[in-house]
Amino acid sequence: MLKHLGQVGLWLSRQGLDAADLDEKRVNQHLSDLQQAGRRRVAGPRGMVPLMTYLREAGVVPAPQVTPSPAEVLLERYRCWMESERGLLASTMLRYANTARRFLTEQAMVDGEFTPEGLTGADLNAFLLRECTRVSAGSAKGRVAELRSLMRFLHLHGAIPMKLGGAVPPVGGWRFASVPPTMAASDVQRLLDHTPRDRTVGVRDYAILILVARLGLRSIEVARLLLDDVDWRCGEIVVRGKGRREDRLPLPADVGEALVAYLSGPRPHLKARHVFLTCKAPRGPIRADLVGDVVERACLRAGSSKVGPHRLRHALAADMLRHGAGLTAIGQVLRHQDLATTALYAKVDFVALRAVAQPWPGTEAA
Template sequence: MESERGLSASTMLRYGNTARRFLAEQAVTDGQFTPDSLTGADLNAFLLRECARVSAGSAKGRVAELRSLMRFLHLQGVTPMKLGGAVPPVGGWRFASVPPTMAAGDVQRLLDHTPRHGTVGVRDYAILMLVARLGLRSIEVARLLLDDIDWRCGEIVVRGKGRREDRLPLPADVGEALVTYLTGPRPRLDARHVFLTCKAPHSPIRADLVGDVVERACRRAGTLKVGPHRLRHALAADMLRHGAGLTAIGQVLRHQDLATTALYAKVDFTALRAVAQPWPGTEAA
């Protein structure tokens, strides 16, 4: 997975956990490990249990993880049949819903209610600025290195999915937030990661801390609790409202497929009303 597909450590851990749980539940008979007796019914039984306890998106992940495991077991000669094709897909249509977003004013409230003093406040404000202004994912914030910031050119290197690297312009207000953190309360360590934990022993932050930062900001601002990805949606919606094209939005959000960006066209209700046709049998409003 690492050498051929370029998957991250966290993704490989998820695949491994699913494989262990599936094999422990379905490939053990009377205390004996018997993977060669696995059938399509075993795959269905496992997925039905998973779908009952996780979201549709997570269930789709289980399908991918299970198919990968089945292909591997067959190639290694552990299972005699190609059971990868027997893993059923999970219903969940890509364009069936409107992506959740939030108003630009609410995003600004989160920033305004984040303290800009103290070790935690200054760090959290810089993290929020990267998420709200550049749409960085949690893992991309955690991976950010000091060498990724090109102050002379005003650019930042983002290390995304599948070892992909993209260069984005560094807005002045985001750069100022980073400078305040780096020249002030950031622990003086040799670590090259930009963001470090505030409590000893100091170390690079984990991706889930970004969610904690956004959650704390929501509590201070008195808004509904959201996750970091909601701010990414909000950035796309705000760019769309200000006339940016889907191609430009896709470049900022670093989508590999323009169809992913096309989902955000559904949130521009003003533009959609201009092209919507009246329902048959009714008068146009």
Template sequence: MLKDLGQVGLWLSEQGLGAADLDEGRLNQHLCDLRKAGRRRVAGPRGLVPLLTFLREAGVVPAAQVAPSPAEVLLERYRCCMESERGLSASTMLRYGNTARRFLAEQAMADGQFAPDGLTGADLNAFLLRECARVSAGSAKGRVAELRSLMRFLHLHGVIPMKLGGTVPPLGGWRFASLPATMAPGDVQRLLDHTPRKGMAGVGDYAISMLVARLGLRSIEVARLLLDDVDWRCGEIVVRGKGRREDRLPLRPMSERPWSLTCLTPGPARMQRHVFLTCEAPHGPIRADLVGDVVERACRRAGSPKVGPHRLRHALAADMLRHGAGLTAIGQVLRHQDLATTALYAKVDFIALRAVAQPWPGTEAA
């Protein structure tokens, strides 16, 4: 990257230009000149965006004066609607926005002009067929939900005259056709036993593993935890889940020690109010995907197959079911909004299912 940026400086000197004269147009001209000169490996425009962004933040290059396109204006209105009216998380808004941007670019352009009012059901089907050919079944189902959300927004805001959300065809798939992937309690305990508990990084990893395995927290919920969310007197923590939902869970005694060590860790990073922080500078809150890295490292130490943090959440639900907990109680611990989501775990209790299963015709009951 430094070599590519150095080439930009040499090109500016050859053209008699200074850094303040740099913009998107001149960067594209520089890349074209490199290709004409016979250079084989030439960076794309996106590869030089960090340079232009840095120069603008430093005040060397004036900010770009580019008026947003009609599609960008509409997408920004859609993002604001998802944030203010639906309360979606940043990652969900990003996924919905990317699908909306790609769909509008592919299906709402007529002769180079942005014309979303001419969208039809055939445009939706054509887009979905292309998506189904390149993504998995689960991702394709997500595209259906994302398209329906966009169509509802466009109709409610008067962009399209018809309610096209109902024309988005559902994707074939049966939610209860397979068993949820779980783990035996002994396998979960082996992962915890192979998680180090020394040093700031080890104590943090162990606390994360305990929260996922013993309280069933999602990765994003672990990353969002704040010091103010821990109530030591009442033995509770506040969990910030999906849709800006906040729930209180009991802080189990077995997880108090790693928690206390993590929350009371000294150092400059403790100026942050998040519980889990990065160990290396720049210090800040961990990302949700780092929770999966913690579980993956524990799997390697234990010599177990690689699993994700959500597998431990499934294992907690299955273990509660084996110990006689009802689906309502499991749904409360896992913070499911719909009991139908929790009902999926009823399939893993084979002992209870044998008591109610009818024998196959012509055979005796097992």
């Protein structure tokens, strides 16, 4: 990045321009000039985004003067409504806004003009059918809630004449209709064993993996973990879960050792009190999606099929069930609010189910 900055500075000098004259158009011209000069390795426009972002934050390059489109204006009003009227979290507002942008772009644009007043129930059905072909049933149910929220906002603010929220069809998806995907405890252990711990990244990844595998933490719970959440004297850990819940869990010895090994290494001097930090600049707390990357890299090293962090959570519940733990205990470890959610894992204990299964009429028991 320093090399890119130096090249841009030399190019501006040759062109007789100042840093304040720099924008995306001139950056593209600079990259084109480098290619015409025979440079073999030239960054693309996306590679220059961090540089332009830094220069704008430092006040060296003025912010671009962009006139928002009518759709962007409406989406900004929608975000403000979700925050002020509905009190949604930032992550939830981002998901709702992304669905709203995609829906309005696909269904409310006619010949390049933004016409939300012409939306109908058929537009909602068409969009939802397309979504169902590419996402799971659970995600499709989320699209229903997101679309109904958008329709409520559009009607309240006079963008559409009719209440179209009731026109959003529900998505079929019945509880206990399927067996939750899981994996054997040996496969989980293989992921841990194939995680190298000779470098800082490996030590951090191992600590993340063992937290997910032994305590069933969600990705966002790993990312939210603070240094003050680990009570070393009592051997407990505070987990900040869904709905602003805080639960205390016992800290197993192997999990504690993995955390000590990671926290004993060099750490940057940051104001953030998060346990897990990025290992590359810009240094700071990890995002929740990094946990999925850690699990994916572990699967590649172990030669296993790719799974997500939630699969390790399912594996923990299945292993506890096989070792005789009751559903109440499993629900406490996984921090389920409803025992009916935990009951879903009773279906993965095939050994116990075979003991109570009745033979099919007219056949002998297997």
